[in-house]
Amino acid sequence: MTALPSSAVAALLPALKFERDGLVAAVAQQHDTGEVLMLAWMSLEAVDQTLATGEVTYYSRSRQKLWRKGETSGQTQRLVELRVDCDGDAILLLVDQTGAACHTGTRSCFFRAVRGGKLERIAEAIADPKTLYGAEA
Amino acid sequence: MTALPSSAVAALLPALKFERDGLVAAVAQQHDTGEVLMLAWMSLEAVDQTLATGEVTYYSRSRQKLWRKGETSGQTQRLVELRVDCDGDAILLLVDQTGAACHTGTRSCFFRAVRGGKLERIAEAIADPKTLYGAEA
Numbered sequence: 001m002t003a004l005p006s007s008a009v010a011a012l013l014p015a016l017k018f019e020r021d022g023l024v025a026a027v028a029q030q031h032d033t034g035e036v037l038m039l040a041w042m043s044l045e046a047v048d049q050t051l052a053t054g055e056v057t058y059y060s061r062s063r064q065k066l067w068r069k070g071e072t073s074g075q076t077q078r079l080v081e082l083r084v085d086c087d088g089d090a091i092l093l094l095v096d097q098t099g100a101a102c103h104t105g106t107r108s109c110f111f112r113a114v115r116g117g118k119l120e121r122i123a124e125a126i127a128d129p130k131t132l133y134g135a136e137a
Numbered sequence: 138m139t140a141l142p143s144s145a146v147a148a149l150l151p152a153l154k155f156e157r158d159g160l161v162a163a164v165a166q167q168h169d170t171g172e173v174l175m176l177a178w179m180s181l182e183a184v185d186q187t188l189a190t191g192e193v194t195y196y197s198r199s200r201q202k203l204w205r206k207g208e209t210s211g212q213t214q215r216l217v218e219l220r221v222d223c224d225g226d227a228i229l230l231l232v233d234q235t236g237a238a239c240h241t242g243t244r245s246c247f248f249r250a251v252r253g254g255k256l257e258r259i260a261e262a263i264a265d266p267k268t269l270y271g272a273e274a
Contacts, residue, residue: 034171039227085246090176092247109222110229
């Protein structure tokens with residue numbers, strides 16, 4: 001896990017600014033529909049593994065370790081394209097999402113919206129978290 | 138600027154988790170095309186002003202103050218809908234962007250992509266930053 005970064009990530013390095021916690025914010029967007037699925041965090045190793053394997057890997061701040069999306073749930077994200085923003089502290093991942101991106105079972109984590117001055121649920125679960133993660137979820 | 142939050146933001150408050158720096162990550166997406174335009178940061182006041190005025194307002198970490206998008210450049214973002222993610226530490230802003238979202242003059246800040254193992258520019262500027270921000274930009 002401490003191997004030298006792959007060539008693709010080496011080309012990226014000068015453009016990336018990891019914050020003081022060593023992470024950049026990463027937005028995942030379904031490549032064909034444009035739906036924004038989730039926002040998570042990537043370390044250098046997460047970027048490296050994502051580019052090397054084509055399977056999106058994040059860094060879990062709560063568990064403090066790399067987290068290949070879908071490794072438990074099967075709801076993987078295949079990388080289609082990785083983009084970097086102007087100041088290098090945010091990444092846009094165009095992905096092909098299998099099933100539900102959200103741990104709650106909804107397709108997108110952004111399933112609540114402010115409407116009429118209230119926060120409303122605007123999307124239902126498409127998968128049962130208990131099925132995705134087992135009984136402890 | 139220290140007024141009590143408006144009713145819409147009050148409804149949002151229980152769902153939002155501002156990090157230890159008092160900010161949440163906010164992704165702006167063009168509401169009709171689905172293009173992801175930028176990622177920036179919002180404080181409680183920024184959320185409040187955005188909901189109260191319908192003009193997207195961020196918190197600038199470098200300038201440490203509220204920043205109404207387009208206040209200098211004219212490249213404003215009209216809020217269409219504000220969404221919150223599952224754990225409340227990220228916001229998705231569906232917006233109507235005037236002109237260029239990026240301070241470099243490109244429509245989106247995500248104008249670079251990893252292709253063929255290299256970081257490539259994939260979009261050109263649609264506005265001249267010198268015109269948007271004056272000669273000091």
